[in-house]
Amino acid sequence: MKEYKKYAWLALICIGVEVVLEIMVPKLMADLIDIGVTNSDVPYIINKGIQMAVCAVAALILGVGSARFSALAGQGLGANIRKAEYEKLQSYSFSNIDHFSVSSLVTRLTSDVTNIQNAVSTGMRPFGRSPVMLIFATTLAFQINSTLALVFLVALPVLAVLLIIIIINVGPRYGRMQGAVDLVNRCIEENLTAVRVVKSYVRGDYEIEKFRNVNDNLKNESDKAFGIAVLNMPAMQFVMYSTILGILLIGGRLINSGQMMIGQLTSFLSYVLLILNSLMMMSNVFLLMTRSLASAERIMKVIDEPIDITDENAKDIEVKKGEIEFNHVWFKYKDTAKEYVLSDVSFHINAGQTVGIIGQTGSSKTTLIQLIPRLYDATKGEIKIDGINVKEYPVRHLRDAISVVLQKNTLFSGSLIDNLRWGDENATLDEIKEACSIACVDEFIDRLPGGLDAEMGQEGVNVSGGQKQRICIARAILKKPKVLILDDSTSAVDTATEGKIRNALAKKLPDMTKIIIAQRISSVCHADQIIIMDGGRVDAIGTHESLLRTNKIYQEIYESQKEGADL
Structure with missing residues (x-):
């Protein structure tokens, strides 16, 4: 809020002065009736009338100013919260992101932030008006008639108790309502992301039913929250009208006994309405704050999430060659997990080597390579x-x-x-063409409308799976890394094209350490060494020939793929 604090203060100043001017009007009106009208003093009536008009116009101008400054403060705060949240997300590791669902993060960046900025934009005015109006109006009411003002001593505690009961009950409901918004967003996100799967399996009716359930859940949670929140108005009206009836009853008796004038009672009732109106606005502010605090709590969980991968022990050094060593590495995704995903993994890769990693599905090959760039940290x-x-x-x-x-x-x-320049935003056209040549992207660029300038669409819907893989490989090569890791990233490419990519990598990037995870033995058989993973452990390390002679797992994979090829 620091950047927009000046707008908040200007809004509060405008609101404060506006309230003082509004409070002056009933006082001027009382003098106009009791002195001007009673004594038929026309000049006095005109003078007081002009003063009332000036106060009203000035209050109007200040009201417009306060609305503008409140909007600037609220929108600015919302923008800064979104920025802070998004920047924090960029520092998250994979394990940090695992703590939240994508749909929940979207809600916390949009709906929750909107609740807070609305609380400031629309709540600043009643927040500033209510206390000032309450203090000044109550003071002037006591000055007019202290006996009549004692009615407030009964009304205010009753109203306070009603508001506290409402706020205590509505707070948790708002939190559950935002959780229901998460579920709706998740359902929409999953459906739109997997729309081709939904249509190919003709599951549209199932998706409609699933959305109906989460949508009804949101409706029910909203009904419960707002059903309690709207009790605020009846509670206020009950207290307001009860207070007015009490004041009219007591004030009438005071007028009959000559202890009070009609103008004083009229003025007093005006202040009563101002006081009760200020209390109503204050109660609305409490409801806005209750909802925004529920959203703020959700947002702060994102911002206060402790980053588990930091530069705490970092030195001013860079990777020079790309030699890799795993030394008795164990890993599990959560500290509370009973079993390790990787167990006692040790191996050594020399700089410039090509290493294949192969194993059955679920043998933790991907987890293994994610530890190298610290997408996760070893346990x-x-x-x-x-x-x-x-x-x-x-x-x-x-x-x-x-x-x-x-x-x-x-x-x-x-x-x-x-997309290619994600690898290097300053890459020259020649460097881009070279990377495309290595990854065999140049084979289909000419067929794309616009060539390199062809639009990819969201998530690359305009290209096939194999083309997308080759583009991603070219993008990775453009980084000019010391270590290149291909995680089953040629699975959608035919064996001939895969062979071209492999040969180009070996010839044109001989000093780069290359790690290739694959399901096909043909993808790794030419590697300098092959690591066999089984159940999160290294089962064996060797060349294609040595493993084919000595390792049972490698032999089984080889035979099964050979049989498939023969068929």
Whole structure:
């Protein structure tokens, strides 16, 4: 809020002065009736009338100013919260992101922030008006008739108790309502992401029913929350009208006994309405704050999430060669998990080597390579690059030196060349063409409308799976990394094209350490060494020939793929 604090103060000043001017009007009106009208003093009536008009116009101008400054403060606060949240998300590790669902993070960046900025934009005015109006109006009411003002001593505690009961009950409901919004967003996100699967399996009716359930859940939670919140108005009206009836009853008797004038009672009733109106506004502010606090709590969980991968032990060093060593590494995703995903993993990769990693599905191959660029941190053991623990490298430098092409290929909205420049935003056209040549992207660029300037669409819907994989490989090569990791990233590419990519990597990037995770033995058989993973452990390390002679798992994979090829 610091950047927009001046607007908040200006809004509060405008509101404060506006309230004082509004409070002056009933006082002027009382004098106009009791002195001007009673004595038929026309000049006095005109003078007081002009003063009332000036106060009203000035209050109007200040009201417009306060609304503008409140909006600037609220919208600015919302923008800064979104920025802070989004920046924090960029520093999250994979394990941090695992603590939240994507739909929940979207809600916390949008709906929850909107609740807070609305609380400021629309709540600033009643927040500023209520206390000032309450204090000044109550003071003037006591000045007019202290006996009549004692009615407030009964009304205010009753109102306070009613408001406290409402707020205590509505607070948790708002939190559950925002959780229901998360579920709706998740349902929509899943359906739109997997729309091709939904249509190919003709599951539209099932998705409609699923959405109806979460939508009804949101409606029910909203009904419960707002059903309690709207009790605020009846409670206020009950107290307000009861107070007015009491004042009219007592005031009438005072007028009959000559202890009070009609103008004083009229003025007093005006102040009563101002006081009760201020209390009503204050109660609305409490409801706004209750809802915004529920949203703020959800937002602060994102902002206060402790980052588990930091540069705490980092030194000013960079990866020079790309030599990798795993030294008795153990890993599990959660500290509370009973079993380790990786158990006592040790191996050594020389700089410039090509290493294949193969194993059955679920043998933790992907988890293994995610530890190298510190997408996760090892639970026990040590991972070294160039003989230095990965935790001693600044995270930014470490990940700059390691390119990972993950199993799930991701392209962004924009042109093909924009996607390639994610690898190096300053890459020249020649460098881009060279990377495309190595990854065999040049084979289909000419067929795309616009070539390098072709639009990819969201998540690369305009290209096939194999083309998307090759684009991602070219993007990774453009980083000019010391270590290139291909995580089953040629699975959608035919064997001939895969062979071209492999040969180009070996010839044109001989000094780059290359780690290839694959399901096909043909993808790794030419590697300098092959690591066999089984159940989160290293079962064997060797060349294609040695493993084919000695390792049972490798032999089984080889035979099954050979049989498939023969068929």
